[in-house]
Amino acid sequence: MSDNKKPEKITAVKGMNDILPADAPLWELFENTVHSVLKSYGFQKIVTPIVEDTALFKRAIGAVTDIVEKEMYSFEDSMNGDALTLRPEGTAGVVRSVIEHNLVYEGPRRVWYKGPMFRHEKPQRGRYRQFFQVGAEAIGFTGPDIDAELIMLCRRLWDDLGLENIALEINSIGDAAERQRHRADLIAYFEANIDQLDTEAKNRLHANPLRILDSKNPAMQELVNNAPKLLDYLEGESVAHFEGVKRILDHNNIPYKVNPRLVRGLDYYNRTVFEWVTTELGSQGTVCAGGRYDPLIESFGGKPTPAVGFAMGIERLIELMKQAGDMSEPAACDVYMVHQGQAAQMQAFVLAERIRDAGLDVVLHCAAASGPGSFKTQMKKADGAGAAFAVILGDDEIANNTAAVKAMRGKEGAGQQASVAFDDVVDYLVGQIVGDHDHDHEHVHYHP
Structure with a gap:
């Protein structure tokens, strides 16, 4: 017998948001502009699954990282027991795909992707549990020219979207041997100042000491600023590569800041790293991050192949577009x-x-x-x-x-x-x- 009770309303999962019709024109404008810019640089679209084998991300990102340990949406396939994960980022799936389909053996490739990513973290402005990214990967290119081209591509995108107040920061994290020497000195430095480290930094000290340099703890800033700088450990080819990137940017009047604290805490990154940052979004200031990852494809079982890429958060850029002007009016029809x-x-x-x-x-x-x-x-x-x-x-x-x-x-x-x-x-x-x-x-x- 029905008690005529009104059904309870079901709402969206926390941190997973609807994109409503009023905002759709802005998203379409962004997506169309991205497609146009990437096409003008010779990039082809690649689409990979939202769900991948959990082992893919453990190998790519590293088992001892916040993403793998705390943020991934992982589950067991009820049919066959496979360990699966909703993708937390796009590069790993792209690399898996180009190896699986032998694309790395056909010569250099420029590919790009777009779609939802998933991380179980505290929702904040412009940072959600389901979030959308656009990324580009240039695979099979060795020189500093492709690194600079990716940076210039981003700059063109900001210009075409009418976005201002986005600044470029760059750094080089060198090659493996250089990072190992720096890592040893970095650990020794922080161990000598162990009493100044917070709990998170102590947990990272031996597992991922580079990540300590990203600390936002005000009490640690002086300590971090005085830490050994990876740039001081670069030699020969690494120095030449970084100078090559800067030379191209300078020649094309692309302003940048060399930020010695800009690092990637994952072992497969090397040489050029860069971020586009803004002060318009509060603490969530990074709108695009990129870098070179030459060792990754080989670590996935492919032949040694250099690669570099970037990823940008669409929600944060949509926020900037809204601030740049009211562009969310309903689209005119004919x-x-x-x-x-x-x-x-x-x-x-x-x-x-x-x-x-x-x-x-x-x-x-x-x-x-x-x-x-x-x-x-x-x-x-x-x-x-x-x-x-x-x-x-x-x-x-x-x-x-x-x-x-x-x-x-x-x-x-x-x-x-x-x-x-x-x-x-x-x-x-x-x-x-x-x-x-x-x-x-x-x-x-x-x-x-």
Whole structure:
């Protein structure tokens, strides 16, 4: 017997957010801009699974890291007992894919990816448990030129998105032998000052001492600032590589700051590392991080292959886009179809398809729960949709085999209405929207 109790509302998992229609245009703008910029540099898209073997990330990221120990969403496959993980980052899956499909044997590759990542950490502004990343990986290139090109690609993206106040920090962490010498001295230095280390730093001291340099603990900043600097341990080829990166950036007027504390705590990183940072997002200041990881592919069972890449958090960049200007207005459509009566509705469907065939965007009014809506109500919907034109069909139009076409905005004749023969409506709209604005693209939009 039902007790008529109202069902409990189910909400989203904490830290996993919806992207609502009001924000969708901003995401589309970002994604389209990213695709355009990456394509202009010769990058091809690669799509890898959201779920991978847990061992992949343990090997790539390292078993003794916060990501693997505390943040990964891992589970056992109930069908066969496999240990699986929702991907916490994108590079490992890309590397696995290029080895598995023998892409590394076909010569250098530029690939990019986009999609959701998952980490179980405390949600903060611009930092969520499900978050979206764009990343690029250049595989098979050895010189400093590709490192600099990736940095310049990012700079072009910021410019195309209209983003300012994003600064570049770079460093070199050298090669394995140089890092080993630095690591030994770093451990000795921190052991001599053990009483100044916090609990987290003590836990990292022997497992991952480079990560201590990332400490945000104010009480440790002087100690960290005086620690041995990895740059002082670089020799021959590492120095030449870093100087090569800086030379290209200087020649192209890309400003940067050499930050000796900028490191990667994972063993497979080497030589160039970089971050793009901003002061506009509070503590979550890094919007893009990259670096060279020449040893990784070999450690995954592939042949020795150099590689470098970056990843950027989309949510943080969307936040910056919002701050740069209100760009989240609903996207304008070209035509809104207004109709009243069954015969008009049938013709509206036919005409809407013809207009779409011509490459224009059409929103056809559909009945809401409150009913089909009067002409006045539908015209308000047309205005709210940001339509350039409303095409109106009613009993009179059906009887005369015509449509009323009303200019809605952005033109000298805004508000004017013309009666157009049904068979001429498409040509009339194309002439108004395409011709008047000199668009020659396959798919056009009218922007008031």
